[in-house]
Amino acid sequence: MTDSIDWPELRTLYGATPVPDLNTCQFFYLHIDERDTSVTFGFETQQLPRHPKPEWAQKAYNTLRFWIEFTGVTDLRLQGVLAEAERSVRITGGDMPGSLRVSVLSSTRSIAFTAAASRVSHTRVYLQGPV
Template sequence: MTASHDWPELRDLYGAAPVPDLDTCHFFHVHIDERGTSVTFGFETSQLPEHPKPEWTASAYNTLRFWVEFTGVTDLRVSGILAEAERAVRITGGGPDRLEVSVTSETRSIAFSASASRVTYTRVYLRGSL
């Protein structure tokens, strides 16, 4: 189990409620920017925030999407990429001012070291039943 890192952008939305565990979020997006040495992940959750943004209250919604950008990426290792239901997300301290990040499943993985992370964008929408 990996709780979302201490991102103020999510903490402001969730307040005292627990921030979604990344292992329970749908992992739907990976963008590797070799020029900016960054990796961005996209997650979505049906665990809605206690303190939504005012502009969100005008419409019905049941899903929150958020994008996390990791900067200062080094030691990037990729072995296939596919959104799979059974995968584990890990973000741990990797030494002074470093994070060790990995998303792994039985057949695919992405792992790297990063100097920082932040939530770059959040949005809500109404997701239909599958």
């Protein structure tokens, strides 16, 4: 669930088409940066955007990867490493105006925190598997 979180880079790529639900994307990357108090998640989807970047036009691809960086992270709680396919991603409004509550939960592992802001830090397309 992403209660009306709008990432402009994804909105530009997908237009009026709904952006991928994070719960349907592969969660392949987690980086915690204690110096910058940030957490970055990497997601992968085969739900391709309707408005790809011009530099992707000459590439064969069937997969989009995107990274979401959460900044101003506080109240970080981590249990285990998130590798299970069965997990739930939840991003909702936090207690303070403009803040976010973020959690990724599975039956045995979890990460949860509050963030001041979030953004899609970069996107990449590639060809996964045979053509």
